[in-house]
Amino acid sequence: MTEQQGFDDALRAIVGDTHAVFDDASMAPFLVDWRGRFTGRARAVVLPASTEEVAAVVPACAAARVPIVPQGGRTGLVLGSVPDAQGDAIVLSLRRLNRIRQVDPFNRTMVVEAGCILQDIQAAALEAGMLFPLSLAAEGSCTIGGNLSTNAGGTAVLRYGNTRELCLGLEVVTAQGAVWDGLRGLRKDNTGYDLRDLFIGAEGTLGIITAAVLKLHPLPKALLTAMVALDSPKSALDLLVLLQERCGASLTGFELMSELCLRLVATHFPELPRPFATPHPQYALVELSSNESSEHAAALLEASIGAALDAGMARDAVLASSTAQSLGLWKVRESISPAQAAAGKNIKHDISLPLSAIPDFIARTDAALQAAFPGCQVVCFGHLGDGNLHYNVAPPEGRGHEDFLAHQEAINRIVHDSVLASKGSISAEHGIGALKREELARVKSPVELDMMRAIKAALDPLGIMNPGKIL
Amino acid sequence: MTEQQGFDDALRAIVGDTHAVFDDASMAPFLVDWRGRFTGRARAVVLPASTEEVAAVVPACAAARVPIVPQGGRTGLVLGSVPDAQGDAIVLSLRRLNRIRQVDPFNRTMVVEAGCILQDIQAAALEAGMLFPLSLAAEGSCTIGGNLSTNAGGTAVLRYGNTRELCLGLEVVTAQGAVWDGLRGLRKDNTGYDLRDLFIGAEGTLGIITAAVLKLHPLPKALLTAMVALDSPKSALDLLVLLQERCGASLTGFELMSELCLRLVATHFPELPRPFATPHPQYALVELSSNESSEHAAALLEASIGAALDAGMARDAVLASSTAQSLGLWKVRESISPAQAAAGKNIKHDISLPLSAIPDFIARTDAALQAAFPGCQVVCFGHLGDGNLHYNVAPPEGRGHEDFLAHQEAINRIVHDSVLASKGSISAEHGIGALKREELARVKSPVELDMMRAIKAALDPLGIMNPGKIL
Numbered sequence: 001m002t003e004q005q006g007f008d009d010a011l012r013a014i015v016g017d018t019h020a021v022f023d024d025a026s027m028a029p030f031l032v033d034w035r036g037r038f039t040g041r042a043r044a045v046v047l048p049a050s051t052e053e054v055a056a057v058v059p060a061c062a063a064a065r066v067p068i069v070p071q072g073g074r075t076g077l078v079l080g081s082v083p084d085a086q087g088d089a090i091v092l093s094l095r096r097l098n099r100i101r102q103v104d105p106f107n108r109t110m111v112v113e114a115g116c117i118l119q120d121i122q123a124a125a126l127e128a129g130m131l132f133p134l135s136l137a138a139e140g141s142c143t144i145g146g147n148l149s150t151n152a153g154g155t156a157v158l159r160y161g162n163t164r165e166l167c168l169g170l171e172v173v174t175a176q177g178a179v180w181d182g183l184r185g186l187r188k189d190n191t192g193y194d195l196r197d198l199f200i201g202a203e204g205t206l207g208i209i210t211a212a213v214l215k216l217h218p219l220p221k222a223l224l225t226a227m228v229a230l231d232s233p234k235s236a237l238d239l240l241v242l243l244q245e246r247c248g249a250s251l252t253g254f255e256l257m258s259e260l261c262l263r264l265v266a267t268h269f270p271e272l273p274r275p276f277a278t279p280h281p282q283y284a285l286v287e288l289s290s291n292e293s294s295e296h297a298a299a300l301l302e303a304s305i306g307a308a309l310d311a312g313m314a315r316d317a318v319l320a321s322s323t324a325q326s327l328g329l330w331k332v333r334e335s336i337s338p339a340q341a342a343a344g345k346n347i348k349h350d351i352s353l354p355l356s357a358i359p360d361f362i363a364r365t366d367a368a369l370q371a372a373f374p375g376c377q378v379v380c381f382g383h384l385g386d387g388n389l390h391y392n393v394a395p396p397e398g399r400g401h402e403d404f405l406a407h408q409e410a411i412n413r414i415v416h417d418s419v420l421a422s423k424g425s426i427s428a429e430h431g432i433g434a435l436k437r438e439e440l441a442r443v444k445s446p447v448e449l450d451m452m453r454a455i456k457a458a459l460d461p462l463g464i465m466n467p468g469k470i471l
Numbered sequence: 472m473t474e475q476q477g478f479d480d481a482l483r484a485i486v487g488d489t490h491a492v493f494d495d496a497s498m499a500p501f502l503v504d505w506r507g508r509f510t511g512r513a514r515a516v517v518l519p520a521s522t523e524e525v526a527a528v529v530p531a532c533a534a535a536r537v538p539i540v541p542q543g544g545r546t547g548l549v550l551g552s553v554p555d556a557q558g559d560a561i562v563l564s565l566r567r568l569n570r571i572r573q574v575d576p577f578n579r580t581m582v583v584e585a586g587c588i589l590q591d592i593q594a595a596a597l598e599a600g601m602l603f604p605l606s607l608a609a610e611g612s613c614t615i616g617g618n619l620s621t622n623a624g625g626t627a628v629l630r631y632g633n634t635r636e637l638c639l640g641l642e643v644v645t646a647q648g649a650v651w652d653g654l655r656g657l658r659k660d661n662t663g664y665d666l667r668d669l670f671i672g673a674e675g676t677l678g679i680i681t682a683a684v685l686k687l688h689p690l691p692k693a694l695l696t697a698m699v700a701l702d703s704p705k706s707a708l709d710l711l712v713l714l715q716e717r718c719g720a721s722l723t724g725f726e727l728m729s730e731l732c733l734r735l736v737a738t739h740f741p742e743l744p745r746p747f748a749t750p751h752p753q754y755a756l757v758e759l760s761s762n763e764s765s766e767h768a769a770a771l772l773e774a775s776i777g778a779a780l781d782a783g784m785a786r787d788a789v790l791a792s793s794t795a796q797s798l799g800l801w802k803v804r805e806s807i808s809p810a811q812a813a814a815g816k817n818i819k820h821d822i823s824l825p826l827s828a829i830p831d832f833i834a835r836t837d838a839a840l841q842a843a844f845p846g847c848q849v850v851c852f853g854h855l856g857d858g859n860l861h862y863n864v865a866p867p868e869g870r871g872h873e874d875f876l877a878h879q880e881a882i883n884r885i886v887h888d889s890v891l892a893s894k895g896s897i898s899a900e901h902g903i904g905a906l907k908r909e910e911l912a913r914v915k916s917p918v919e920l921d922m923m924r925a926i927k928a929a930l931d932p933l934g935i936m937n938p939g940k941i942l
Contacts, residue, residue, distance in 0.1 A: 106708050106827035107858070108715075151661050159720075162659060165636065178918045185825040187857040188633060189896040190622050190672055191903060191911060192941055193923045197668035201661055218716045237577050244579075245689045248762030249630075249720030291719030292771065300763065354656040356577035386658040387578070425660040432662060440662060447649045451930060452664045458929035459922060470663055 004043075007064045011046050011090070014056045019047040019096070030091045033082050034075050034138075041087035042069070049096045051113075051171060051179055051210040057092060058208070059177035067467050068092050070204035072114065072146030075138035077350075078433030080150065080203045084468050094145045097210055103128045108216040109168060109185040114145025114209050121214065130216040133160035137334070145209050151201035153429030158385035159252040159289070160217065162429070164200050171211035172199050175460035185213045198455070203431055204466040206459045222294035223252070224301050225287050225326035228308065229280035229316040234359040236284050236384055238313045243286065246304045250297070253287030254385035261336045261381045268339040273328045275318045284384070285333050287326075336381050337390075344401040346379065346394040347408050349415045352428035355387045362389075365418040369393060372414060373407065388428040391415060416443065432470045440470065475514075478535045482517050482561070485527045490518040490567070501562045504553050505546050505609075512558035513540070520567045522584075522642060522650055522681040528563060529679070530648035538938045539563050541675035543586065543617030546609035548821075549904030551621065551674045555939050565616045568681055574599045579687040580639060580656040585616025585680050592685065601687040604631035608805070616680050622672035624900030629856035630723040630760070631688065633900070635671050642682035643670050646931035656684045669926070674902055675937040677930045693765035694723075695772050696758050696797035699779065700751035700787040705830040707755050707855055709784045714757065717775045721768070724758030725856035726804050732852045735810040736803055743806060744799045746789045755855070756804050758797075807852050808861075815872040817850065817865040818879050820886045823899035826858045833860075836889040840864060843885060844878065859899040862886060887914065903941045911941065 011020040021027055022044050032039045043066070048054045061068050067089035071081045083089040097113035100121070104110070105128055112121055118139040125132035134147060136154035146152075148170070152163045160166065169184035172195075182196055199209055230236050236256050243251050259279050266274055275283070286305070290297035301319060308314040320326040340346055353361050362380060369376050375396030382389040393411050395404035416426050420443060432440050441449065449471075456463075456471055482491040492498055493515050503510045514537070519525045532539050538560035542552045554560040568584035571592070575581070576599055583592055589610040596603035605618060607625035617623075619641070623634045631637065640655035643666075653667055670680055701707050707727050714722050730750050737745055746754070757776070761768035772790060779785040791797040811817055824832050833851060840847055846867030853860040864882050866875035887897050891914055903911050912920065920942075927934075927942055 104825065104827050106712065107825040109825070151665075153659050153661075157659065161636075164665070165632075174918065174922070178921075180918045180922065181916060182919065184894065184896070186823045186896050186899075188624050188628060188823045188854075188859045188899040190624075190900055191896055191898050191907075192672075192915065192919070193677075193926055194622075194635070194665075194668045194672050195919065195922055197665045198926075201663075201665055206664075218719055220719065241577065244762075246762060248689055248691065248760075250762075289719075291715075291717060291721075352657045352659045354575065354578040354580070356575050383659075388659045423655060423657075425655070425657050425662055427662050428657075428659040429661055436662075444663065445652065447645065447651045448653065448663070448666065450649075451645070451651065451666055454929040455664055455669075455926060458925040 007060065007066065008044065010060045011044055011057065014060065015046050015048045015053050019049070021045040030071060030074070030093060031082055033079050034077065038079055038082065040083035041085055042083045042089055042091045043087060045091040045093060047093045047096050051097070051173065054092070054173045054208055054210055055177050055179050058173055058175065061090060061464055062175070062177065062462055065462065065464065066090055067464050069466050070094065070208045072143035073117065073138065073141045075142040076146060076150060076433060077430045078435040080431055080433030080469050081146065084434065092208065094143060094210070100124050101211065104185065105130065107185050110214045110216055111183060111211060112144055112214060113211045114143060116144050118142050118144060118147060125216050129219060131219045132214060132216055134163055134166055144212060148200050148209050148212055149202065149204050150431040153383070153386065153388065155253060155383065157383060158254055159249055164197060166215050167196065167200060167212050168215055169213035170196050170199055170209055173208045173210055175207055175462065175465050183211060183213050203433060203469050205456060205470050206465060218291055220289035220291055222290045222297040223287065223326065224294070224297045225285065225320045225329045226301055226305055227275040227318045227329050228284045228286060228305060228314045229276055230282040230284060230314055232281060232359065233362050235313055236282055237355060237359065239284055239308050240385060242308055242313065243304055246307065247288060247300055250288050250290055250300060252289040253285065255285040255333050255382065256384035257283050257285070257333060257336060257381035260377060260379055262332065264339040264343060264379065265332055265335045268342040269335050272332055272335060275329065275332070276316060280315050285329055336379070340379050340392060340394065344394065345405055346392045347405065347411050349391040350428050350430045351391055351415070351419050351424055351426060352386065352388045353419065353422050353424035357422040357424065358384070358387065358389070361418060361422045361424070365391070365415060368414050368418060369411065372410065434468050437468070437470060478531065478537065479515065481531045482515055482528065485531065486517050486519045486524050490520070492516040501542060501545070501564060502553055504550050505548065509550055509553065511554035512556055513554045513560055513562045514558060516562040516564060518564045518567050522568070522644065525563070525644045525679055525681055526648050526650050529644055529646065532561060532935055533646070533648065533933055536933065536935065537561055538935050540937055541565065541679045543614035544588065544609065544612045546613040547617060547621060547904060548901045549906040551902055551904030551940050552617065555905065563679065565614060565681070571595050572682065575656065576601070578656050581685045581687055582654060582682060583615055583685060584682045585614060587615050589613050589615060589618060596687050600690060602690045603685060603687055605634055605637055615683060619671050619680050619683055620673065620675050621902040624854070624857065624859065626724060626854065628854060629725055630720055635668060637686050638667065638671060638683050639686055640684035641667050641670055641680055644679045644681055646678055646933065646936050654682060654684050674904060674940050676927060676941050677936060689762055691760035691762055693761045693768040694758060694797065695765070695768045696756065696791045696800045697772055697776055698746040698789045698800050699755045699757060699776060699785045700747055701753040701755060701785060703753060703830065704833050706784055707753055708826060708830065710755055710779050711856060713779055713784065714775055717778065718759060718771055721759050721761055721771060723760040724756065726756040726853065727855035728754050728756070728804060728807060728852035731848060731850055732807045733803065735814060735850065736806045739810040739813040740806050743803055746800065746803070747787060751786050756800055807850070811850050811863060811865065815865065816876055817863045818876065818882050820862040821899050821901045822862055822886070822890050822895055822897060823857065823859045824890065824893050824895035828893040828895065829855070829858065832889060832893045832895070836862070836886060839885050839889060840882065843881065905939050908939070908941060
């Protein structure tokens with residue numbers, strides 16, 4: 001028996017024959033990245049069914065020095081959950097760890113396993129009369145383990161925070177194969193280092209998250225939406241400040257989009273509503289939630305938007321008067337990415353900035369891009385309330401997209417250097433993975449990189465946990 | 472020149488003669504713990520004026536293998552910021568790093584140095600028309616560096632979170648004397664390991680926090696308070712759920728206290744209001760904030776408390792109809808600790824629990840204590856909304872306090888074991904310091920302790936940062 005066979009048999013013995021996969025055809029779906037741009041290789045794909053099985057797989061890999069690539073719903077955008085081209089790693093899929101272990105209505109918490117699909121968690125919370133507010137485009141296929149490992153953002157961060165803020169405790173299998181039971185459902189706990197937040201966002205490079213205690217919120221009684229037409233990004237900031245002052249935590253969404261975004265949506269999705277008859281430079285999609293009543297939400301939204309109009313902060317506004325109209329406005333926002341995809345390829349950036357820096361950032365970066373690539377089109381939209389912009393650059397009208405993509409590196413450089421000048425982040429909500437690893441090394445300070453490497457070496461001294469990601 | 476003299480001169484050269492203190496009389500105020508229970512020794516107290524000076528002191532200490540005890544306002548309760556009795560360490564006071572570097576109203580952030588007094592930060596936020604919600608008894612003397620290093624809690628955690636949730640970025644001097652500029656004012660940033668949250672709550676054992684970016688909130692237009700009389704802790708939980716469902720984030724405070732607490736306050740502070748003519752088993756102090764108006768807050772509070780009375784959840788209620796009345800009710804709550812102190816010494820516990828476990832925990836722990844120490848008096852109150860109880864045990868009426876304190880270890884054991892059985896924490900908001908270090912080693916899993924030790928060794932390989940604290 002070869003060493004390779006011995007290792008394979010060990011995996012089979014742990015997870016069962018049907019859940020240790022070695023043939024190329026069966027492995028294929030686990031090896032390709034979500035956008036289909038990259039396909040890696042692996043020596044095996046294993047699908048443990050329990051924390052104990054995960055904890056048995058890890059020491060087997062450690063003993064054989066086999067790298068482990070933890071995988072959830074494989075919806076990540078930065079090549080964080082697929083193996084590289086070497087073929088020496090195993091993919092450890094958490095998909096079968098998909099039980100909701102507990103719902104605690106008095107503690108407003110839920111204990112879930114890493115492989116639970118986000119949408120199933122939302123549904124279970126709703127069934128218990130509560131809200132799990134994490135919401136993002138991939139929610140029908142992404143898993144909570146992946147959301148935690150990438151500290152996913154989404155559309156409700158303004159009010160409820162990132163995934164980090166929605167998690168009270170974790171269960172983790174360490175790089176040594178020990179099980180850390182950190183499944184605490186506590187709002188206050190000051191007993192040593194915050195290991196929870198170290199594993200959250202570590203993209204599986206420090207250990208494997210197998211379960212989590214999630215924080216639930218009371219279910220709002222009403223959700224209302226408005227679209228506001230604005231002069232400029234600066235007006236959007238003014239409007240945000242006004243709404244937060246008047247509405248406090250009732251303001252649950254604030255999205256910015258430019259006229260070009262709405263024009264793209266109108267071109268490619270003509271069936272969608274057109275909120276305004278005439279064009280305006282910028283638009284804000286505003287969402288208000290009320291725990292009191294829909295009357296309360298409507299009165300608050302009307303008064304607040306009215307005040308913005310009176311102050312000359314807003315040019316025009318459309319208030320949704322029904323759930324269908326609210327959904328229609330959100331649909332416009334959500335159709336920007338698909339509309340841009342339909343228009344051709346573009347160069348994407350998932351960036352964040354201090355909110356106060358956004359107007360200058362947009363003006364400065366637009367100008368730098370125009371100087372370098374005259375006529376290029378910037379499609380800029382995103383979660384303004386969180387300082388998170390999707391800043392996508394497309395070729396001048398009528399120019400070929402493939403030609404333009406050849407400038408990707410130069411364009412990334414212009415955008416990211418402008419982000420750094422504004423003290424922003426080159427990855428707001430997508431993480432680093434393998435895709436942005438080199439760029440991270442360029443933009444992070446040596447002090448920070450050294451600390452990250454020291455922590456990696458301390459918790460995963462053999463370097464078997466998702467190598468080549470982040471660091 | 473001796474080695475000792477060379478080191479002392481190096482300190483003087485860095486911070487200036489007047490800010491390097493070596494004589495016992497001048498050092499004395501820096502060596503005694505807040506409660507006056509312990510006085511340590513030090514070879515020097517240094518007071519740098521800038522991050523650069525801190526960054527120069529650390530390598531001097533590292534080269535001479537001199538331990539560093541970082542110190543803020545010295546208001547901690549667990550011997551975390553005073554040196555031990557050995558006398559080989561220096562105290563590094565951050566008090567002179569007390570500038571507010573920036574207030575950014577559009578980003579709703581403030582950049583402050585570690586030595587800023589909490590109250591000064593609150594005042595600066597208010598002056599800019601915003602709220603920095605961290606609030607605790609020591610706010611007139613504690614520093615934000617200490618608040619961050621202990622992840623302080625306080626009375627506004629239910630709505631605004633612990634200090635951790637109020638910080639977006641840090642500046643840290645590492646154990647090697649490098650300056651990590653992590654002063655990011657970003658709501659979303661997924662670029663590697665969460666070093667910020669690792670330093671927060673590390674009690675100065677991994678590095679020295681020198682500055683921070685704090686998150687500000689819109690200032691509520693109204694704050695209203697009510698005191699509700701209840702049957703039991705379980706009724707308090709029911710009331711909390713009802714209020715959160717009806718008021719959402721407008722519920723900013725929810726404190727529990729027993730009849731014994733109110734009786735102690737009435738005895739020792741007869742001038743304070745007595746909310747109810749007849750006694751009730753338990754009371755909840757409820758605080759509501761509104762960004763809309765005081766009318767809105769009043770209507771919401773009345774309707775919600777009314778619903779609780781109608782449902783039989785509450786026995787009686789007093790709604791404050793003025794700011795003075797609100798303050799009076801809070802004063803009752805805040806006088807429990809001083810009243811208990813006036814009644815004599817007691818054995819304190821700062822614990823947290825899953826909210827759902829609290830009724831059982833109280834019943835079970837009260838019973839266990841009665842069985843072991845018949846007649847002992849439990850003074851139980853705290854931030855129920857966060858699951859944080861101050862569970863203090865006093866001798867039977869008429870019995871000597873000193874005799875009773877001899878049982879401290881046995882009583883701690885009963886309470887902490889009961890906390891562990893309920894999956895709670897032995898330190899909710901005070902930290903570990905030197906005081907609870909041995910107890911931490913008893914109650915934490917070896918897996919967690921091993922990870923903590925590995926991180927400590929990775930970031931502070933010489934072990935010079937606040938040794939003997941936490942680990």
